Amino acid sequence: MFTNAEASLSAVARDLRKHPSDAVVIGVAQGPEGPVLLDSPLSAKNAEAIQGTLAVLGATGAADSLVRLPGVPELNTQIIALAGVGKLDGDGASPEQLRRASGSAVRQLAGLTTVALAFPAPTADDLAAIAEGAALGAYSYTEHRKRSSAATKRNVARVVILSPAADSAAADAALARAAVLGRAVNTTRSLVNMPPSQLFPASFADAAKELAKGLPIKITVWDEKRLEKEGFGGILAVGQGSARPPRLVKAEYTPSQASKASSIHLVGKGITFDTGGISIKPAAKMDEMKSDMAGAASALATVIAAARLGIRAKVTAWLCIAENMPSGNAQRPSDVIVTRSGMSVEVLNTDAEGRLVMADGLAAASEEGPDAIIDIATLTGAAIIALGTRTAGLMGDAAVTDALKAAADGEGEAAWAMPLPDELRAGLDSPIADIANVGDKPGGMLTAGIFLREFVGDRTDGTPIPWAHIDIAGPSYNTGSAYGHTPKLGTGAMVRTLVRYLEGVADGAAS
Template sequence: MIRTTEPRINATAKDVRKIQCDALVVGVAQDTSGPVLVGSPLRGKAAQVLNDSLAVLGITGATDEVRRLPGLPELNAEVLVLTGLGKIEQGVPLSEETLRRAAGSAVRQLGGISSVALALPAETPAAAAAVAEGAALGAYSYNEHRSGSASGKRPEHVEMVTVLTPVAGEKSVTAAVKRAQIIGRAVNATRTLVNQPPSHLYPETFADAAAALAKDLPVKVTVLDEKKLESEGFGGLVGVGKGSARPPRMVKVEYSPARAKIKLAFVGKGITFDSGGLSLKPANGMVTMKCDMAGAAVVLNALLAIAELGLPVKVTAWLCLAENMPSGHAQRPSDVMTVYGGKTVEILNTDAEGRLVMADGLAAASEEAPDALIDVATLTGAQMVALGSRVSAVMGEDGVRDAVKAAADRAGELFWPMPLPEELRSSLESPVADLANMGEKFGGMLTAAIFLREFVGEVNGEKIPWAHLDIAGPAFNEGAAYGYTPKEGTGVAVRTLVAYAEDVVARAR
């Protein structure tokens, strides 16, 4: 069973002196004259003394700076916490992402404290929503496999969050706080799936987890086991999974509200561990390969969030689950496999396996003629070469690609549109099959996307509008935690897919 991290969040317009909490969080920014309190609920002499003491205390207001001070006599909080907002410009309001990150950073760094009140500048419903969402994302912990001798003594994460905002009484704020909790739950469940060790999470148990997470929501979960996959021609999944003692699965999750006018399909790469197969990775290259199923975790939890939000859009998620291992049964370089739908692929490198299971998912999803098809995968190391570890790539048909980018911007996630140069297609030609699973070395992220495009179907002679999200680097944080982002699984792309679905619904009205 996948346990999610869920703080309780509420909003209030009460005087800060009437708020009972363990810690009160106030924002500090970097002004041209030095550090300054921003949007502080503190008044009078206490506020002036604190503001004048910031520089002396070594507080700068830099992003991710979180400092604890003793609580003030007039407050019902044991600790006063100052969280950095970064540089500000006079007359320019703070962005929603700045508030999201400041709230998330504070809540993340206050693990062990039970209740927190966030007195950040949240004077509009949108700002209050950003603060609430940042708190939900920051209150994440993963200690499932620790023996935990200290368990029960202190909370592992903040359990109660109060957002101080003058617009707390508005209906839109109540709805925004509820949305923040749903989004936080979805992202944190994705993080937990990614963080699961491959000894515990493999295709069968991933399918079980999907069913458990969907249990109380209006969705249908269908699991195809290895026998069904073979009989129905899912050659990509069967071929990649042959080397493992743990057979593959295809999980189809459907949300079909009665009033839906739009059909979306999400396809996610779910390689629960990637050794590279017979094209074996070096030892260091395998260490983080439990994260190679992040795309499947993303599309699952994005759909569940869309269902919980009750959006009037039909969404189907296809989770392409396999473990890529070397053995006497494993597929070999030079093998030819037949992907779902009939196309054949020559295997040149068994470590280019994600595109093979995704081909099955894209072809199957296309048969249902969705209005738009989006796939999400930790697909290529070339993504990190091109864009680093914090910026994901989006490629595909211009309309969907640009809409995904706009949704990501609104959600606060970093995506960058990349091209699909037609001259790269010829490098995928094979002398023995319809195409090869490897092509031009340079621009490998783009070549991989062009491979996937081959399996996107048509409706009335026109390609289904499609976008490919390569989240290879951003899905797994190997460095230190920052903002609302923890170490290891990040849950990136869940918020973008939900925002995309919301935008689709808005445009259809």
């Protein structure tokens, strides 16, 4: 259905002369008295000469800056690229600074074939961050451009990382993990970037089958007839206005020794295009609404990454997929629908549709009694007002949100825990149904989280299933300029966080 060009990743411990490249990337930091060349494979003489001319060359050391110089024989390269890592906190660049700088350099050096990254990387953790950034930076979406177009540059195909930690088991594991994460994030980006004429509910379900081929993942698809038979009223109501019927996709990864593994369910919002329905959106920026399925894409990519990495946790994704269109068949404001849980919802605004499909997904996930449920969705514009375009909102039970926040911090993804104030629940009261789909405007992100919480079920002992909600309305789609390892348009936000969270769950279960 689509293809992603992936950069091959390798590491060497010394002597770049034996590894010819089109460019060798060397780090430059912002020092208190000007730019500072970081440790590099350059000879002392050449390093001193470059350090002395950094200001003249315009190399500031600021993040995302890149200055190209002619190569030197000692590095066997055509270009030396001076990449900014920003201001240093402490003795050296942090893993996140290395991740972003390497991703930025690889992204900006598109058009070259082989790039060597010579940032200071004394440990396997540093190597891992550089490799991850490179895998994320080697991405572009060019499916609909002429191959001969001047705007189309091939991504860097090969990345060689210079690190004394190379040639070790830890280095090999770091490179393998970075490749899997890069593929997962870039798959999410490509799904988000696809035009809605190509990615619609049925084709999204087909893409899930295609991506899961050869992996220990079971794919189950509910079509509109089965959705109706089994009471998935939320998904059906949202999708009924479209000529393209909705789908529910269940993707189950079961590791070996599954009986000892924790079970985590992910529920993803998959609105392949959101016009707002009868409560139609303004025309301005409606084109961005092809990205309203980013949550489902992230959930699917996370399951695939878990399978590729062999994470020792059972991971199930529920992709709640529909196209929200206005038509003679579309749901109307004031309609009442009955969701999978049996709870009725008065639809006051058909543009608050994501929570309706998610309600069904959360109920279905709850029926299987997992150890935790995490939903991920481009749910509210209010999240962007509150947290901006780069930070995800985390809501729910502290045991889950705290672990997700720690995972996000470890991956360098911006996320922030938000409350779910009890007093906002009254705003969702309906005079004719169990709950309304919108409440008061203030605190809209929080009210949406409170709505979702109503559909999370209980364990067999009567206690609520631990749950968290991730609102990625801001960071999932970048309408500004590319930065670091993040391209324009689809970003793949929070996939790496979810994978790291699952790794933590598996490690905790094994200990």
